[in-house]
Structure formats: C-alpha cells, structure tokens
Amino acid sequence: MYDRHVFLLQLSFDTTFIMLDTTIIDAVITTPRLKLTRLTRADRDSEEFAWLHSLYSDEQASFWSLGGKTNSLDESAAKVKRVLSSNSQTSPSYQYFHLVHDIEDRNNPVFVGTMNLKAVENGGLILPAQLSLTGASEPGVLSLEVGYGFLPAVWGKGYATEALDGLLSACSKAKEALKPYTKLYVQAVVNHSNLASQRVVEKCGFTYLGDFVYEGEPVFIGGKWREKDTVQVWGWRSCE
Numbered sequence: 001m002y003d004r005h006v007f008l009l010q011l012s013f014d015t016t017f018i019m020l021d022t023t024i025i026d027a028v029i030t031t032p033r034l035k036l037t038r039l040t041r042a043d044r045d046s047e048e049f050a051w052l053h054s055l056y057s058d059e060q061a062s063f064w065s066l067g068g069k070t071n072s073l074d075e076s077a078a079k080v081k082r083v084l085s086s087n088s089q090t091s092p093s094y095q096y097f098h099l100v101h102d103i104e105d106r107n108n109p110v111f112v113g114t115m116n117l118k119a120v121e122n123g124g125l126i127l128p129a130q131l132s133l134t135g136a137s138e139p140g141v142l143s144l145e146v147g148y149g150f151l152p153a154v155w156g157k158g159y160a161t162e163a164l165d166g167l168l169s170a171c172s173k174a175k176e177a178l179k180p181y182t183k184l185y186v187q188a189v190v191n192h193s194n195l196a197s198q199r200v201v202e203k204c205g206f207t208y209l210g211d212f213v214y215e216g217e218p219v220f221i222g223g224k225w226r227e228k229d230t231v232q233v234w235g236w237r238s239c240e
C-alpha cells in the first residue's frame, strides 16, 4: 500500500518515477465515514490481496464485472494484476485504484470496496463522440473513467456515493497537480439494468449522455452471456 510519505520520498529521489506516474490526487482521501487508500500493488500473501479476493469472488459484488466472479485465488490474482496494470492511451498513464475502508470505528477500519479512476483503456468500448460532454476531447482536458464495487453487506448505506464524491472533490482541489492538463473529464459506463449504480453517478452530479448498444463477441456480464447489451454513458467535468 502506498503511504504519502513513501510516495513523496520516491518522487524526490527518482525522476524516472515522475515520468511514469504523475499524481493528481492524494494517496489517502478521507470522507466522514470512509478512507480511500491508493493501491499500486497487492502481493498474493498480503491483506490487500485477501480483501480484493473477498470482493472479486463475491457473486453480487462482481455481477456487473466482465467475466463475473472469480472462482479461485489464481483467478483473483489475474484480476488484481489486470486492474492494477495500465493499458492506457495517455502518457503518463493515470491510474488511481483505491481500497475503501469504513472508518466509523476509528480503531477497527473495515474493508468495504474499491473505487478506481483510470485512463480509458486501449481495447475498451469505443464510444461515439456524441456520448461525451461537450469539450471533453479538447486539448488540455484529461479524460478518465471511473469504476467501483462494494461488498453487499454495506449496500444501501450511501458508501459508494460518499466514496465517489470524496474522490471527485479531491480531483477538483488538485488543479496545480493536474498540469499540463487544465480540466478533468470523468466518464462512467453503467449497464442499463444496474439501477443502483445509475443512481450513484446521478447523486454525484454526473450528466446522463445517452445509451450505447454493444453488439459483437459474447461477453459474460450480469449473470449471463450476452451478444448484445445496452450501457448508459454518464459524464462529469471538474469546475473551471
């Protein structure tokens, strides 16, 4: 797990690191009930890996993940590797994966889910330009995509909304660190049947931009194989 001091120390000693990984937000973000901790690696014998395995092997939490739940530690390890590595089109590659802990009992933080902000990946859905907020592709605008998942035991308590809100506020405050970009655009792609997630982005101030119909190779998502599916595209822009 990356501690802010370790991160800053590394910045001061290793300029190559700066080229590879520009930070735009703090490594730890706190909200009234939650702590978001940036994660860059999770070794197989670490508690971070155990937390992620508990999430990825849960059928409900992984219902809207491509491929569904993982069925073994090996499958979870492959997924962890995939989510923590970057296959992005931007340079540097922006990747802000966070573990989310409930800190209502300060002495006993409890892992509840993940919140990920990353560059849109090569090989991902290619969305038509009209499904972006106006100006999202202009020079100076950094476009990222958000993804999240929480353990079913904590659903309905407002945690996903609080965590996403906290992440977006941290990004909005990080104007200096955003350079050379001047604005941030965040996209959320949500399955048309995933009403809870649609409500989360709506509560966090995203604008609904329209539907995109996927047709092609069958993918396992939402409990079944689908050759055709509809997703909603939502967009959020940092204030000028």
Ligand SMILES: CC(C)(COP(=O)(O)OP(=O)(O)OC[C@H]1O[C@@H](n2cnc3c(N)ncnc32)[C@H](O)[C@@H]1OP(=O)(O)O)[C@@H](O)C(=O)NCCC(=O)NCCS
Residues within 6 Å of the ligand: 060, 061, 062, 063, 064, 147, 148, 149, 150, 151, 154, 155, 156, 157, 158, 159, 160, 161, 162, 189, 190, 191, 194, 195, 196, 197, 199, 200
């Ligand atoms: C989507 C998810 C993150 C929501 O987490 P959460 O912590 O329960 O979210 P919140 O409590 O902040 O908000 C959920 C909202 O959806 C609403 N909601 C939940 N189920 C709903 C349903 N079936 N129909 C309509 N609204 C629903 C809740 O009432 C709440 O809205 P409200 O505050 O107006 O009452 C969680 O269900 C999850 O992890 N799902 C699996 C992974 C996933 O779908 N990730 C997103 C992929 S795009």
